[in-house]
Amino acid sequence: MSVSELSAYDHAAAYDAVRHVIPEIEWAMYAEDIEAIQRLKREQDAVILAHNYMTPEVFHGVADIRGDSLALAREAQHVDAGTIVLAGVHFMAETAKLLNPAKRVLLPDLRSGCSLAESITPQDIAALRAQHPGAPVVTYVNTSATVKAASDICCTSGNAVQIIRSLGVDKVIMIPDQYLARNIAALTGVEVVTHPGACEVHERFTPLDIVQIREGHPGVTVLAHPECPPDVVAEADFAGSTADMQRYVETEHPVSVALITECSMSDNLAAQHPDLEFVRPCNLCPHMKRNTLGAIRTALETGGPEIDVDSAVAEPARHAIERMLAVR
Ligand code: 13P
Ligand code: SF4
Numbered sequence: 001m002s003v004s005e006l007s008a009y010d011h012a013a014a015y016d017a018v019r020h021v022i023p024e025i026e027w028a029m030y031a032e033d034i035e036a037i038q039r040l041k042r043e044q045d046a047v048i049l050a051h052n053y054m055t056p057e058v059f060h061g062v063a064d065i066r067g068d069s070l071a072l073a074r075e076a077q078h079v080d081a082g083t084i085v086l087a088g089v090h091f092m093a094e095t096a097k098l099l100n101p102a103k104r105v106l107l108p109d110l111r112s113g114c115s116l117a118e119s120i121t122p123q124d125i126a127a128l129r130a131q132h133p134g135a136p137v138v139t140y141v142n143t144s145a146t147v148k149a150a151s152d153i154c155c156t157s158g159n160a161v162q163i164i165r166s167l168g169v170d171k172v173i174m175i176p177d178q179y180l181a182r183n184i185a186a187l188t189g190v191e192v193v194t195h196p197g198a199c200e201v202h203e204r205f206t207p208l209d210i211v212q213i214r215e216g217h218p219g220v221t222v223l224a225h226p227e228c229p230p231d232v233v234a235e236a237d238f239a240g241s242t243a244d245m246q247r248y249v250e251t252e253h254p255v256s257v258a259l260i261t262e263c264s265m266s267d268n269l270a271a272q273h274p275d276l277e278f279v280r281p282c283n284l285c286p287h288m289k290r291n292t293l294g295a296i297r298t299a300l301e302t303g304g305p306e307i308d309v310d311s312a313v314a315e316p317a318r319h320a321i322e323r324m325l326a327v328r
């Protein structure tokens with residue numbers, strides 16, 4: 001989206017997008033920050049890319065481009081504006097910077113990390129390569145640029161099956177999410193060597209959570225993120241990335257649905273589908289939740305924190321991402 005497309009903002013009219021999930025009195029409290037952010041975006045030639053786990057006032061109130069990790073990476077390639085504010089976590093901002101080296105990329109709070117990204121180093125990859133010579137390294141995008149640079153190709157939860165199949169090999173090293181790796185191995189039949197990383201949000205769900213949801217809500221459709229342990233995925237009706245879950249809801253219209261993932265995902269979909277019942281067994285991601293309206297406003301006012309990627313790792317890291325984006 002170009003900045004010229006960001007027209008003057010009407011806070012009362014914008015309430016329509018969130019009226020089913022945010023009380024009107026609460027929406028009024030967001031007016032000052034949202035109006036300031038809309039003005040700053042125009043003044044600063046900025047767009048906001050927001051992950052599906054943003055809270056509704058961010059997701060529906062100020063974001064220009066919304067989606068899962070894969071969509072945000074793809075969309076980052078087509079941004080016209082000079083500044084990208086990444087309402088998400090650090091690895092997403094790094095990915096946007098790698099794909100847009102000439103643009104300014106801001107992350108509202110530098111502490112927005114990810115337990116997966118923190119679980120692995122390039123040395124871990126070197127050790128795995130030594131133990132499994134010849135096996136390609138498929139790295140989840142939830143990693144640092146340094147780790148991507150030591151990899152052959154990236155994947156997201158939205159394209160992991162296609163990426164593994166595109167390699168045409170019997171064995172891969174897939175890091176750092178042990179659960180995603182096991183879930184994808186089950187779907188592809190490829191031998192997958194992995195690393196003991198896990199998402200601190202999705203690893204907390206258990207099969208019993210799903211059993212209890214079904215007992216309390218007969219007929220409910222259960223959708224799980226593939227970062228959940230395999231025994232949780234086995235209890236669900238469908239597993240997929242946050243964008244896959246959205247597509248499922250939009251095409252299948254389940255009357256009652258439980259999303260086994262981060263809390264805001266249900267809120268954002270419920271805002272758009274007031275006719276459906278959302279059961280909300282959610283866990284919060286503390287890193288995603290650092291992207292408050294206040295933090296986004298301050299980032300635009302101060303021009304920071306700005307994300308940069310070390311030039312020594314930028315080129316190989318970009319190569320691993322671009323190789324992923326080339327697989328359709
Ligand atoms: P998606 O790619 O499915 O949006 O997942 C990103 C993420 O961080 C999930 O925890
Ligand atoms: Fe990382 Fe999990 Fe948070 Fe996603 S939800 S950013 S994988 S900790």
